Amino acid sequence: MSRGAAKAPSQRQLRVGEQIRHALARLLQEGRTHVDALTHRDVTVTEVRVSPDLKSATVFVTPLGGQDVTGTLADLRTAAPVLRHELARDINLRFTPRLSFQADRSFDEAAKIDSLLRSDRVRRDTAAATPEEDDDGAAS
Template sequence: MAKSRFDTGAGPSQRQLRVGEAVRHAIAEILARGEVMDEVIASHVITVPEVRMSPDLKLATVFVMPLGGQDAEPVLAALERNRRFLRGELARRINLKFAPDVRFRLDESFDEARRIDTLLQSDKVRRDIARPQGADDNDDDEA
């Protein structure tokens, strides 16, 4: 099977990361300043924790989360309605050959972090982490 020219397997390139961060800052600034004329977006504080760029830099996947995680679906729908405006603003703010097409996804990393914290606080994990009863605190003095 032939490898695709975009399939490096090593993760995103430095350029993808740099452009993704520039797009994230621009989107966050647009949302923070209230430049999008939409009631749903104006009534929520929206966090933009990550932007992933495609290898050709023509597609930006913007991960968003409304503050507190409430009304996530209406916020995503409002961002989708205004994506043409947001793409135009990106084109003005970021110096790229092509303005990337923007798609919005709900950021689930907060839920994953909460799930891991819950697992770490469970009795099974605490029992495994606990110091064995036979261990002596004076082991360091013998060396």
């Protein structure tokens, strides 16, 4: 395996990530952030990726409607120490991971790919490249 190759997360990393995701979603919903600006924002926690040593976690979030991503991330970064403290109370881990927040761009990427696939140019190209099939599925 090369040095730069990314290793798939372990079952423990995935399980802890999901546990943190659920706990953070609950904390945000209950307003247990001590940041007033976050009490007026609806934020979806889409994914949490935990480091192999479980000491840091990257939290991917998207604000409802995708509005004011920058402001939401700033507020979450301000609230990170409080959220970490609240997480320590809610989940049973030896170390509560440091939280870093990033915008989840996967929905934007999916929408971009979908619009490309639906474009007339791509439809025309795929229709021309697809051979006609006869009744038993074999290309003619």
